[in-house]
Amino acid sequence: MMNLILLFLSLGAQSGSQTPLTQQAEPAESVDSAWTILRNGLNDKSSDKRAKAAHALGLLLHNDKAEEMAEKALADAHADVRAQAATALGEMGAISSQDKLKEALKDTQLRVVIAAANALYTFKNPAAYDIYYALLTGERKSPGVMKSELDTLKDKKQLEQLMLQAGIGFVPFGGMGWEAWKTLTHDDASLIRAAAAEKLTTDADPKTTAALGRACSDSKWRVRMAVVEAIAKRDDPQLLFSVGPLLYDSNDDVRFEAAATVIRLSTKAAPPRRPGKKRTK
Numbered sequence: 001m002m003n004l005i006l007l008f009l010s011l012g013a014q015s016g017s018q019t020p021l022t023q024q025a026e027p028a029e030s031v032d033s034a035w036t037i038l039r040n041g042l043n044d045k046s047s048d049k050r051a052k053a054a055h056a057l058g059l060l061l062h063n064d065k066a067e068e069m070a071e072k073a074l075a076d077a078h079a080d081v082r083a084q085a086a087t088a089l090g091e092m093g094a095i096s097s098q099d100k101l102k103e104a105l106k107d108t109q110l111r112v113v114i115a116a117a118n119a120l121y122t123f124k125n126p127a128a129y130d131i132y133y134a135l136l137t138g139e140r141k142s143p144g145v146m147k148s149e150l151d152t153l154k155d156k157k158q159l160e161q162l163m164l165q166a167g168i169g170f171v172p173f174g175g176m177g178w179e180a181w182k183t184l185t186h187d188d189a190s191l192i193r194a195a196a197a198e199k200l201t202t203d204a205d206p207k208t209t210a211a212l213g214r215a216c217s218d219s220k221w222r223v224r225m226a227v228v229e230a231i232a233k234r235d236d237p238q239l240l241f242s243v244g245p246l247l248y249d250s251n252d253d254v255r256f257e258a259a260a261t262v263i264r265l266s267t268k269a270a271p272p273r274r275p276g277k278k279r280t281k
Contacts, residue, residue, distance in 0.1 A: 031094065035065070040121035042069060047078035054084040058091030067069045067094040074100055079109035086112060090119025102127050121199060127201040137211050192216070194226035201230040209234075213242035221251040232261040 041053025054073040060066035070092070073085035086104050089097045104116035105127060117131035133141040197215060200208050212234075215227040228246060231239045243265070246258035 022186045042073055047081055050076060051080040051084045054081055054088055058088035061092050061152040066092060067097055071097055071100050074104055079112050082107065082112045083115040086119050087114035095123055098123055098125055105131060129200060129205065129208065132199040133208055133211060136193050136200065136215060141207055190220035190223050194222045197223065197226040197230045201233045209236060213239050216242040216246060221254050225254045225257050227259050228257045232264050237265045
């Protein structure tokens with residue numbers, strides 16, 4: 001009986017392996033078909049399909065044809081498509097597309113602006129910092145950056161759509177999910193400001209340094225915590241005076257982060273001991 005079962009399994013495996021082989025196209029034909037699928041998707045009358053096709057382009061790393069298609073999608077009539085195209089250019093490492101992405105920072109839709117900023121951030125392009133600065137402070141660091149789009153920060157529905165669709169790479173403290181955070185805090189704008197603070201960690205602009213110092217007194221604890229983390233990672237002792245008062249913050253998370261930051265920055269600020277000098281007890 002066991003031999004009969006094994007025989008059936010063997011026959012089934014053979015027939016299962018033979019059928020697809022007779023239907024498989026040549027590799028070159030498969031690739032051509034794949035490009036046709038993506039091209040048709042980007043030209044589809046449905047903006048949802050165009051956005052999905054633009055998103056898929058992000059899988060094609062350092063591919064000139066994919067970069068060209070994504071750049072073209074940056075000019076799509078629908079904001080979701082433009083946002084996905086900007087994200088794809090960042091994911092595929094399209095360094096040569098930075099000028100096009102900088103133009104996308106002038107988009108009238110905030111989710112497109114943030115998607116472009118996130119892409120530029122992967123290339124360490126300083127233009128991204130202007131956007132994060134504006135999101136954190138509500139002000140423009142330089143002319144021409146973030147116009148009336150900042151009004152979106154006051155619109156709850158648009159904010160939720162922004163966080164879910166464009167994203168900013170933020171995960172609430174402790175791994176808390178977006179829905180849980182929203183239900184607990186009823187506060188959407190602080191999520192974006194907190195995420196923006198984290199992105200500003202590597203921006204050496206003195207204006208950003210000053211902005212992070214001021215944000216230590218933000219009314220939202222999650223923003224204060226994100227700002228303190230950013231300050232710690234910047235290793236800038238001049239911000240010690242801004243962090244110091246947070247040692248007495250009403251929120252435990254902020255106090256602990258502030259304590260660790262004060263220690264870290266104080267170590268940076270302390271002058272090194274001269275060789276051979278003994279410690280005094």
